[in-house]
Amino acid sequence: MEQNITQIIRRYGNDKARLLDMLIDLQEELGFIGTQAVELLADTLHMSHADINQTLSFYHFFSTEPRGKFTIYLNDSVVAHMFGRETIRKALEKEVGVSFGQVTADGLIGLFSTACIGMSDQEPAAIINNKVFTKLTPYRVKELVRHIRDGRPIEELATESYGDGKNPHPLLQSLVSSNIRRKGMVLSDEYDYGSVLSTKLPKMTPEKLIAEVKHSHIRGRGGAGFPTGFKWEFCRRAKGEKHYVICNADEGEPGTFKDRIILTEKPELVFEGMAIAGYAIGGDEGILYLRYEYRYMREYLEDVLQKMRKRHLLGKNIAGIEGFDFDIRIQFGAGAYVCGEESALIESMEGKRGEPRDKPPFPVERGYLNQPTIVNNVETFATIVRIVENGGEWFTQFGTEDSTGTKILSISGDCLFPGIYEVNWGFTIADMLDMVGAYEVQAVQVGGPSGTLIGPDEFYRTLGYSDLSTGGSIIIFGRQRNLLKDVVLNFMNFFIDESCGSCSTCRIMPLMMRDKLVKLLDGNGVAQDLDELQQWGTVLLASRCGLGQTAGNPVISSLKNFRYLYEELLQKDVEFDQGFDLQAAVQESCDYVGRVPVFSHH
Amino acid sequence: MDNQIIFTIDGKECRAAAGTYIVEAARQNGVFIPTLCNMPGITPKGACRICTVRINGRLMTSCTTPVIAGMEIENNSPEIRELRKSIIELLFVSGNHFCPACEKSGDCELQALAYLFQMMVPRFPYQFPVKEIDASAPLIVKDQNRCILCKRCIRTIKDEQGRSYFAFESRGNKLEVVLDKEMAKTMIAETAELAMKNCPVGSILVKEKGFYQPIGTRKFDQQPIGSEISTH
Numbered sequence: 066m067e068q069n070i071t072q073i074i075r076r077y078g079n080d081k082a083r084l085l086d087m088l089i090d091l092q093e094e095l096g097f098i099g100t101q102a103v104e105l106l107a108d109t110l111h112m113s114h115a116d117i118n119q120t121l122s123f124y125h126f127f128s129t130e131p132r133g134k135f136t137i138y139l140n141d142s143v144v145a146h147m148f149g150r151e152t153i154r155k156a157l158e159k160e161v162g163v164s165f166g167q168v169t170a171d172g173l174i175g176l177f178s179t180a181c182i183g184m185s186d187q188e189p190a191a192i193i194n195n196k197v198f199t200k201l202t203p204y205r206v207k208e209l210v211r212h213i214r215d216g217r218p219i220e221e222l223a224t225e226s227y228g229d230g231k232n233p234h235p236l237l238q239s240l241v242s243s244n245i246r247r248k249g250m251v252l253s254d255e256y257d258y259g260s261v262l263s264t265k266l267p268k269m270t271p272e273k274l275i276a277e278v279k280h281s282h283i284r285g286r287g288g289a290g291f292p293t294g295f296k297w298e299f300c301r302r303a304k305g306e307k308h309y310v311i312c313n314a315d316e317g318e319p320g321t322f323k324d325r326i327i328l329t330e331k332p333e334l335v336f337e338g339m340a341i342a343g344y345a346i347g348g349d350e351g352i353l354y355l356r357y358e359y360r361y362m363r364e365y366l367e368d369v370l371q372k373m374r375k376r377h378l379l380g381k382n383i384a385g386i387e388g389f390d391f392d393i394r395i396q397f398g399a400g401a402y403v404c405g406e407e408s409a410l411i412e413s414m415e416g417k418r419g420e421p422r423d424k425p426p427f428p429v430e431r432g433y434l435n436q437p438t439i440v441n442n443v444e445t446f447a448t449i450v451r452i453v454e455n456g457g458e459w460f461t462q463f464g465t466e467d468s469t470g471t472k473i474l475s476i477s478g479d480c481l482f483p484g485i486y487e488v489n490w491g492f493t494i495a496d497m498l499d500m501v502g503a504y505e506v507q508a509v510q511v512g513g514p515s516g517t518l519i520g521p522d523e524f525y526r527t528l529g530y531s532d533l534s535t536g537g538s539i540i541i542f543g544r545q546r547n548l549l550k551d552v553v554l555n556f557m558n559f560f561i562d563e564s565c566g567s568c569s570t571c572r573i574m575p576l577m578m579r580d581k582l583v584k585l586l587d588g589n590g591v592a593q594d595l596d597e598l599q600q601w602g603t604v605l606l607a608s609r610c611g612l613g614q615t616a617g618n619p620v621i622s623s624l625k626n627f628r629y630l631y632e633e634l635l636q637k638d639v640e641f642d643q644g645f646d647l648q649a650a651v652q653e654s655c656d657y658v659g660r661v662p663v664f665s666h667h
Numbered sequence: 668m669d670n671q672i673i674f675t676i677d678g679k680e681c682r683a684a685a686g687t688y689i690v691e692a693a694r695q696n697g698v699f700i701p702t703l704c705n706m707p708g709i710t711p712k713g714a715c716r717i718c719t720v721r722i723n724g725r726l727m728t729s730c731t732t733p734v735i736a737g738m739e740i741e742n743n744s745p746e747i748r749e750l751r752k753s754i755i756e757l758l759f760v761s762g763n764h765f766c767p768a769c770e771k772s773g774d775c776e777l778q779a780l781a782y783l784f785q786m787m788v789p790r791f792p793y794q795f796p797v798k799e800i801d802a803s804a805p806l807i808v809k810d811q812n813r814c815i816l817c818k819r820c821i822r823t824i825k826d827e828q829g830r831s832y833f834a835f836e837s838r839g840n841k842l843e844v845v846l847d848k849e850m851a852k853t854m855i856a857e858t859a860e861l862a863m864k865n866c867p868v869g870s871i872l873v874k875e876k877g878f879y880q881p882i883g884t885r886k887f888d889q890q891p892i893g894s895e896i897s898t899h
Contacts, residue, residue, distance in 0.1 A: 123837070
């Protein structure tokens with residue numbers, strides 16, 4: 066054991082900035098990260114035990130105790146619940162014989178819940194030893210557990226055919242489907258990989274390249290919408306020993322799965338976009354920060370990178386351009402939504418807990434290892450390739466004036482055809498619902514839990530940075546759904562679980578709001594509670610990062626657009642909330658002494 | 668004076684060297700901005716959010732934001748005062764803070780701010796969380812009931828190799844600051860006392876030193892927090 070641990074630490078050059086990689090390998094190879102591993106890490110990296118534990122205890126997929134030879138992570142997202150997650154949970158508990166959070170006595174199977182795994186178009190889904198099983202049914206659960214007990218290896222648990230698109234690739238052999246239902250410039254099959262790198266860049270200076278990107282007016286596809294060209298320009302100008310290009314593939318916003326499809330179907334486009342960015346900012350190294358939920362893509366993506374190196378699209382003097390040296394490595398996360406925030410992502414890449422940094426300084430000045438760094442979304446990099454190929458001017462003909470180009474939407478929930486749709490910005494919600502076959506719609510969640518919940522009276526609104534902004538998550542709720550109990554409550558619990566805890570506001574306030582929502586759902590609410598929810602929500606705006614600032618949005622936006630649902634929950638003819646039930650509180654002692662106090666003294 | 672820039676706080680013209688953090692620049696101009704996680708001389712963290720001000724319509728923490736020329740800072744508006752009071756109340760209800768029995772009473776910055784903001788009964792329901800008290804270290808008691816997770820101990824209490832005695836554990840509302848059990852064994856008295864001093868509340872206590880200074884004679888028993896800064 067000791068030898069294994071030392072070997073893993075040495076694999077990453079005893080470099081404490083690679084602590085996350087060491088912990089991932091320890092977890093995978095030993096099944097857990099115990100005291101001995103923590104001690105050896107602490108001694109080798111010259112850190113305190115508490116310091117190692119600080120990183121270790123932050124990430125969802127790390128554990129200090131074994132989680133079973135087969136670890137089943139069942140998705141807990143809202144869409145999973147809509148498609149029978151509770152039934153699957155019960156079936157699993159019955160078949161396996163332990164509750165969630167536990168491991169069987171023989172150490173064979175462990176059951177755990179996990180936040181959205183990016184499979185909202187094929188729920189309910191679970192990750193078992195890094196392999197994703199989708200569209201689960203009680204029968205399938207029974208069969209899976211039986212096969213595990215029969216001693217089948219993980220590779221032989223599949224009884225269905227592989228998913229569509231590239232999913233059957235020998236290095237993927239994935240049961241996941243890509244479900245591409247509408248193609249635009251990014252998902253199009255007409256692009257010849259590598260042609261921008263090898264034919265366009267040699268004739269273009271980095272300044273000219275940045276000018277084209279600025280001219281296209283493309284804004285970040287991750288959700289925040291910062292103009293990409295400016296980000297690159299700031300980074301190019303910033304002084305540092307090295308410049309880094311980071312691709313944010315930590316898509317954790319519940320309901321989002323488009324990066325999964327882009328990386329499965331068009332990984333060459335993403336890596337080419339990263340190399341183009343490297344050329345633009347004078348970058349030395351690219352890093353793909355990939356969420357651990359997509360660990361199953363690892364060998365496939367490594368292979369794509371290897372093939373690109375062979376074609377001289379990565380490596381030294383790329384495309385024959387003297388001094389254009391750029392390569393890409395993959396860094397995995399370990400289960401933390403907040404790491405999708407760019408500075409938390411950088412902290413995580415440095416082996417620390419994913420706690421967002423104070424800004425300024427921004428990553429373009431001081432990012433990864435304190436060097437100038439750009440962090441862009443998967444979709445942004447993929448789109449950039451088409452912009453450089455066809456020019457910034459060409460790009461502006463798509464979309465609207467303030468939101469140019471296309472957007473890839475992950476659409477799930479109550480519709481006939483969940484999946485991936487690439488549309489021009491400016492699409493209305495009404496058209497979108499017609500496109501995906503969604504009828505009798507009660508509400509649409511645009512932009513995931515941190516976004517907005519809108520009802521039919523707002524379906525005329527358009528997707529774009531100045532109206533309904535979205536990183537891509539669209540969840541549709543039919544008439545049959547209980548929005549407050551099934552949707553808003555799930556979202557609030559998600560934010561509570563995923564807060565890093567650093568800001569007092571985001572650590573505590575979502576809990577207060579959740580408890581008040583539960584109070585209302587329990588039928589104990591009064592009108593004042595609604596006003597308080599609204600006021601309390603504003604405190605979150607003082608949080609450091611986007612997660613904290615939007616953590617109250619599920620309540621705030623449903624309160625704004627579906628106030629009647631809240632009002633229906635209020636107690637009739639009760640104006641004042643006493644805070645607690647005196648009669649219930651003294652019930653036990655009344656029973657004991659056999660007397661009842663008179664409550665109506667004057 | 669060279670390098671001095673002009674900015675305003677609630678309309679009052681102020682001057683400070685460019686690049687000074689707002690909280691410090693304000694202090695130099697006789698304006699008190701309340702803080703909890705901030706400590707002069709160490710890298711700010713922006714964890715408690717008490718020092719939030721409004722600049723150009725945006726909420727920013729004044730401990731982490733440097734002043735720039737022409738900046739118009741809104742510090743004492745009803746909105747900001749209410750926000751700060753809310754945060755103080757959140758900190759009270761999310762822990763178990765029993766001031767009358769606390770060894771740090773009178774020296775506690777959270778208590779002092781609660782007085783300053785005239786907190787009566789918090790608007791939020793008390794959580795009464797069940798928290799641990801770790802008294803296993805030879806010199807120190809780490810009481811999680813009173814910890815406000817400001818990171819001051821994590822950032823300042825280190826050994827000669829630069830290793831931290833304290834670290835975060837877990838995340839979200841389960842987040843705690845823990846003392847490294849091994850390192851605690853060899854912690855010297857001087858370090859322990861510094862840890863207690865740097866803790867803005869009563870979460871880090873040196874054994875047998877809690878009431879060294881009698882209650883009634885302590886820092887905030889004399890005058891409200893911020894009095895030494897405010898010019899009015």
